Amino acid sequence: MSDVKVVTAAMLVIGDEILSGRTKDKNIGFVADYLTGLGIDLKEVRIVADEEADIVEAVNSLRTRYTYIFTSGGIGPTHDDITADSVSVAFGVPCIQHPEAVAILEEHYASTNLELTKSRMRMTRTPQGADLIHNSVSKAPGFRIENVHVMAGVPKIMQAMMDSIAPTLESGTKMLSRTIDCPFGEGAISGPLGEIQDNHSDTLIGSYPRYESGKYSTQIVVRGRSADLVDAAAVAINNMLDGI
Amino acid sequence: MSDVKVVTAAMLVIGDEILSGRTKDKNIGFVADYLTGLGIDLKEVRIVADEEADIVEAVNSLRTRYTYIFTSGGIGPTHDDITADSVSVAFGVPCIQHPEAVAILEEHYASTNLELTKSRMRMTRTPQGADLIHNSVSKAPGFRIENVHVMAGVPKIMQAMMDSIAPTLESGTKMLSRTIDCPFGEGAISGPLGEIQDNHSDTLIGSYPRYESGKYSTQIVVRGRSADLVDAAAVAINNMLDGI
Numbered sequence: 001m002s003d004v005k006v007v008t009a010a011m012l013v014i015g016d017e018i019l020s021g022r023t024k025d026k027n028i029g030f031v032a033d034y035l036t037g038l039g040i041d042l043k044e045v046r047i048v049a050d051e052e053a054d055i056v057e058a059v060n061s062l063r064t065r066y067t068y069i070f071t072s073g074g075i076g077p078t079h080d081d082i083t084a085d086s087v088s089v090a091f092g093v094p095c096i097q098h099p100e101a102v103a104i105l106e107e108h109y110a111s112t113n114l115e116l117t118k119s120r121m122r123m124t125r126t127p128q129g130a131d132l133i134h135n136s137v138s139k140a141p142g143f144r145i146e147n148v149h150v151m152a153g154v155p156k157i158m159q160a161m162m163d164s165i166a167p168t169l170e171s172g173t174k175m176l177s178r179t180i181d182c183p184f185g186e187g188a189i190s191g192p193l194g195e196i197q198d199n200h201s202d203t204l205i206g207s208y209p210r211y212e213s214g215k216y217s218t219q220i221v222v223r224g225r226s227a228d229l230v231d232a233a234a235v236a237i238n239n240m241l242d243g244i
Numbered sequence: 245m246s247d248v249k250v251v252t253a254a255m256l257v258i259g260d261e262i263l264s265g266r267t268k269d270k271n272i273g274f275v276a277d278y279l280t281g282l283g284i285d286l287k288e289v290r291i292v293a294d295e296e297a298d299i300v301e302a303v304n305s306l307r308t309r310y311t312y313i314f315t316s317g318g319i320g321p322t323h324d325d326i327t328a329d330s331v332s333v334a335f336g337v338p339c340i341q342h343p344e345a346v347a348i349l350e351e352h353y354a355s356t357n358l359e360l361t362k363s364r365m366r367m368t369r370t371p372q373g374a375d376l377i378h379n380s381v382s383k384a385p386g387f388r389i390e391n392v393h394v395m396a397g398v399p400k401i402m403q404a405m406m407d408s409i410a411p412t413l414e415s416g417t418k419m420l421s422r423t424i425d426c427p428f429g430e431g432a433i434s435g436p437l438g439e440i441q442d443n444h445s446d447t448l449i450g451s452y453p454r455y456e457s458g459k460y461s462t463q464i465v466v467r468g469r470s471a472d473l474v475d476a477a478a479v480a481i482n483n484m485l486d487g488i
Contacts, residue, residue: 019287020419033265043298045291048289075451079434190366204324
């Protein structure tokens with residue numbers, strides 16, 4: 001297992017609307033799937049309000065701990081879009097109008113009947129030293145500063161931004177996964193399953209109860225970075241289930 | 245506004261399956277709506293893996309900061325269910341078999357053809373000094389220690405546990421909310437909307453872009469704890485929109 005490379009990430013969702021329940025987040029599940037596909041381990045997610053102190057604290061606490069940070073939300077043109085300012089504060093750099101972002105918006109608005117107002121210019125702001133993150137859906141860019149990737153909250157735009165970031169990310173050894181459907185509740189298998197976990201300590205064995213129509217069943221998931229080790233644990237689990 | 249009472253909360257979702265993308269969380273949105281309905285402000289959410297150090301750190305960092313903490317996940321009978329142990333570590337107390345939980349499971353399994361095995365007995369464990377949280381769906385209880393409420397991850401059971409906790413919670417002054425549909429993108433309204441926010445600083449005005457079929461529109465949400473102040477801000481916004 002000496003060739004295993006582990007790359008980690010955290011996600012920070014920024015927005016009062018998620019915490020009030022008004023908007024149901026769709027970005028966490030997408031980013032979780034996306035990073036798993038790239039071989040990057042999502043280790044933590046936080047959701048915070050549109051409040052500078054909360055955003056600064058979360059960014060600074062996460063960015064030193066994980067390889068990459070991905071944020072969603074708060075980069076639009078309105079007064080409650082304070083992610084660029086807050087990330088600048090977190091890094092201790094000025095929040096500037098990024099020249100490339102200004103050029104992009106100038107070109108875009110010249111081709112429409114809309115004016116590039118002072119408010120729309122808010123969407124050109126990034127921390128000094130940031131690179132832009134482009135997206136194929138809308139013109140207003142996100143940005144990256146060091147290991148922090150700042151993306152839009154609108155799912156379609158966030159997803160396009162992930163596509164544009166993906167080629168720049170270092171990938172880790174992919175976590176492989178096997179799912180085994182178990183017709184029994186967790187209580188029926190937990191003893192032997194714990195023993196199998198002990199005997200296959202290079203894999204992570206999770207067990208996920210379902211409760212439908214008054215009946216429990218379980219999905220058992222084996223994860224690991226070696227196909228052989230994952231298969232060996234799966235065989236042990238299937239043998240155990242056959243014996244019940 | 246002197247009669248306003250603010251009660252805050254954080255939610256902690258525990259589970260590898262959410263971070264890997266295998267399971268899409270359904271509990272955060274439910275808890276957000278539920279707490280808003282009770283007049284409790286959800287201020288932060290974290291999702292962490294099934295790792296003791298991560299759970300302990302999150303519990304200890306959140307429980308001193310907010311009135312209430314609600315956790316979901318990790319209280320089943322299998323080896324990866326380590327929430328009771330981790331919360332005990334966070335509070336510096338032993339993890340014990342709760343006598344009342346033992347009695348509940350003994351009675352339950354006596355009425356079935358299942359055995360109350362050592363693994364199933366895992367579901368009776370709580371930090372010393374905890375009270376049980378009952379639920380109408382399954383027998384295995386959650387628990388509360390000080391301001392931390394530990395609930396199941398299966399949505400139906402978690403929801404039943406919230407119903408059983410609700411009467412014990414202190415309610416704050418409810419955050420009222422008015423939504424105004426705006427046919428324009430955020431860029432068209434962000435200047436005047438920011439001024440309205442400045443003039444109605446006892447309300448929180450949020451603006452949420454939508455992007456459908458190549459067209460932007462916006463939902464503007466005014467929130468506040470006084471109906472009069474929320475109404476006044478909504479009138480100002482409607483007047484502004486009529487003038488565009």
